[in-house]
Amino acid sequence: DIQMTQSPSSLSASVGDRVTITCRASQSTRNFLNWYQQKPGKAPKLLIYVTSNLQSGVPSRFSGSGSGTDFTLTISSLQPEDFATYYCQQSSIIPWTFGQGTKVEVK
Amino acid sequence: EVQLVESGGGLVQPGGSLRLSCAASGFTFSRHWMSWVRQAPGKGLEWAANMKEDGTEKYYVDSVKGRFTISRDNAKNSLYLQMNSLRGEDTAVYYCARVLHDAMDVWGQGTAVTVS
Numbered sequence: 001d002i003q004m005t006q007s008p009s010s011l012s013a014s015v016g017d018r019v020t021i022t023c024r025a026s027q028s029t030r031n032f033l034n035w036y037q038q039k040p041g042k043a044p045k046l047l048i049y050v051t052s053n054l055q056s057g058v059p060s061r062f063s064g065s066g067s068g069t070d071f072t073l074t075i076s077s078l079q080p081e082d083f084a085t086y087y088c089q090q091s092s093i094i095p096w097t098f099g100q101g102t103k104v105e106v107k
Numbered sequence: 108e109v110q111l112v113e114s115g116g117g118l119v120q121p122g123g124s125l126r127l128s129c130a131a132s133g134f135t136f137s138r139h140w141m142s143w144v145r146q147a148p149g150k151g152l153e154w155a156a157n158m159k160e161d162g163t164e165k166y167y168v169d170s171v172k173g174r175f176t177i178s179r180d181n182a183k184n185s186l187y188l189q190m191n192s193l194r195g196e197d198t199a200v201y202y203c204a205r206v207l208h209d210a211m212d213v214w215g216q217g218t219a220v221t222v223s
Contacts, residue, residue, distance in 0.1 A: 034210040036152075043202055043217055044144075044152060049210035087152055091209040095168045096142075096154040 002026050002090050006099035012107040019075040021102045023088035028068045032092040035064055035073045038101075039084045047086075048073065078104070109133035109213050111203050116218030123193050123222070129186040129203030129215055137161075137181040140206035143188050145199035146217075153199075156188065157206070170196075193222045 003026040013019050023033065031051045036044040046055045048064035051071060061076040075082055083106055088099040115127040129141070143155040156177040157166045165177050176189040186203050200219050204211035 032209050036211075038152075043214035044211075045214070046210055046212045049208045049212070053208070055210075055212060089152070089154075089210075094157070094166045096157070098152045098154065101151045 001095055002029060002093055002097050004088055004090055004097050004099040006086075006088055006102045008102060009100065010103040010105060012105050013078050014107045015078055015080055017078045017107075019078050019082075019104060021073045021086055021088075021104075023066075023071045023073070023099050025069045025071075025090055029071075029090040029092040031067055032090055033064075033066065033071045034089045034091060035062075036087045036089065037082075037084045038087065044087065075104075109205075111205065111213055111215035113201065113203055113215040113218040116201065116220045118221045118223065119193055121194060121222055124189070124191045125193065125220060127188040127190065127201055127203075127218055127220075129188075131184045131186065131205070134205070134213075136179075136184040141177075141179060141186045142204045142206055142211055143177060143186075144202045144204055144211065144214075145197075146202070147196070147199045150199075155201070158186070190220070193220075195222050198222050 005024045033051050035048040038044040052064045063074045065072050085101045085103045087101050110132045112130045119125050142157050158177045174192045178187045200217040202217045203215045205213040
């Protein structure tokens with residue numbers, strides 16, 4: 001199985017901050033790496049697919065980059081509605097696996 | 108509107124069974140792989156199972172293999188998860204999700220399963 005490790009596990013930030021979350025895979029995911037946002041009590045929402053493709057309707061302040069085993073989700077200017085938990089997920093090899101999540105909290 | 112609606116969750120005793128359903132609308136269900144993903148209380152997301160468009164391929168996470176069965180009825184635009192031999196560690200909210208571009212792009216609201 002491919003193990004996905006996110007860092008940090010949590011972070012505190014202010015509105016307007018640039019936020020970066022990293023995701024490292026235990027082996028190459030061939031760039032089949034996706035990012036989701038989840039708010040309490042709600043279903044996850046797809047933000048980025050296949051490393052860097054912005055899902056329709058997702059604000060352009062979200063971006064993804066990386067290759068092989070190391071990937072990054074960047075929020076260029078944090079907005080109030082962005083406080084949530086973020087998960088990376090690989091879809092290269094079955095079983096699909098998620099990172100443990102990164103909680104973005106208000107500073 | 109593209110929508111997935113899960114149902115069938117509830118309280119079940121260890122060793123019991125439950126069948127979850129996911130009703131799809133607003134898109135051509137038969138053209139998409141579908142997934143089940145679960146989330147234990149206060150924990151992260153865990154992918155559980157995938158099924159190909161025509162039902163000919165199914166995949167499971169090891170922890171549910173031999174106990175859970177994913178199935179679909181394309182005529183009814185529905186996805187199912189038959190869960191047998193349930194354990195306490197199966198307690199979770201179960202989401203169904205549509206697969207597009209190797210990602211899960213549409214999610215249902217989830218249905219809660221409690222094994223106790």
